[in-house]
Amino acid sequence: MNVNDRAAHANSFGPAADIYERGRPSYPAAALDWLLPPGSPRVVDLGAGTGKLTRQIKERGLSVTAVEPSEGMLAKLKQSVPGVPAVLGSAERIPLPDGSAEAVLVAQAWHWVDPQRAAPEIARVLTPGGRLGLLWNLRDERADWVRRLGEIIGSQESERDTAVGTPFGPVEIAHFEWTETLGPERLIDMVASRSYVILLEPDERAALLMEVRRLMATHPDLVGRTEFKLPYITECARATVLS
Numbered sequence: 001m002n003v004n005d006r007a008a009h010a011n012s013f014g015p016a017a018d019i020y021e022r023g024r025p026s027y028p029a030a031a032l033d034w035l036l037p038p039g040s041p042r043v044v045d046l047g048a049g050t051g052k053l054t055r056q057i058k059e060r061g062l063s064v065t066a067v068e069p070s071e072g073m074l075a076k077l078k079q080s081v082p083g084v085p086a087v088l089g090s091a092e093r094i095p096l097p098d099g100s101a102e103a104v105l106v107a108q109a110w111h112w113v114d115p116q117r118a119a120p121e122i123a124r125v126l127t128p129g130g131r132l133g134l135l136w137n138l139r140d141e142r143a144d145w146v147r148r149l150g151e152i153i154g155s156q157e158s159e160r161d162t163a164v165g166t167p168f169g170p171v172e173i174a175h176f177e178w179t180e181t182l183g184p185e186r187l188i189d190m191v192a193s194r195s196y197v198i199l200l201e202p203d204e205r206a207a208l209l210m211e212v213r214r215l216m217a218t219h220p221d222l223v224g225r226t227e228f229k230l231p232y233i234t235e236c237a238r239a240t241v242l243s
Contacts, residue, residue: 022193023187023189024049026053027135027137034174035105043057043064043102044104045066045107047091048073065084067086092113092121094125101130102126107134108136115163115164123241132240136234138160138232139230153191153194168240171237171239172237173235173236175234177231179231180230183227187230
């Protein structure tokens with residue numbers, strides 16, 4: 001994906017903030033346990049979207065500041081997670097003071113940034129020895145219906161890159177398996193919240209969503225069900241800023 005295409009996809013979410021909030025999953029507690037440093041770190045949720053991860057950090061009783069480049073997403077975040085500091089900014093330009101956090105988490109968003117510019121800027125807002133954590137929810141396509149869903153809506157492989165670079169140390173990787181219970185309309189919202197689906201022409205988007213509805217109406221694991229389990233593997237990466 002070239003720079004212009006990446007920008008178009010990254011900027012697509014604002015008008016779809018309501019769908020994103022309804023459709024996107026949260027993250028497993030075990031992943032946050034692994035990503036966050038011990039104690040009571042001050043956390044920045046960078047590329048916070050509508051506040052899916054922000055909410056979970058707040059529920060742990062931690063101090064969290066949300067940073068999001070889309071005004072539409074930020075407005076939805078302020079509505080969904082009231083009382084949390086939330087500011088307009090990007091990974092390359094974070095409007096926070098030096099040394100203002102012990103951890104910066106980037107959920108489902110590192111693939112939208114320029115690591116060469118973002119890594120030094122993130123290091124700036126971290127305290128010495130601070131931690132950068134990245135995470136992505138990946139559908140577990142070992143389940144037949146999930147594999148078929150992937151054939152309809154496209155691969156996940158291009159959506160993540162765990163390269164961080166200077167001034168961070170080596171990147172550690174971990175994976176966490178979990179399942180989310182959802183119904184047919186939540187699944188449609190999840191698909192509709194993907195950037196490339198948002199950018200489709202209306203007739204193309206309608207045709208794709210109809211294929212997903214057809215899957216739910218015909219696959220033996222889904223047909224007739226009002227709720228079903230979608231298995232995920234959350235891929236996590238963490239790195240510590242070098243002193």
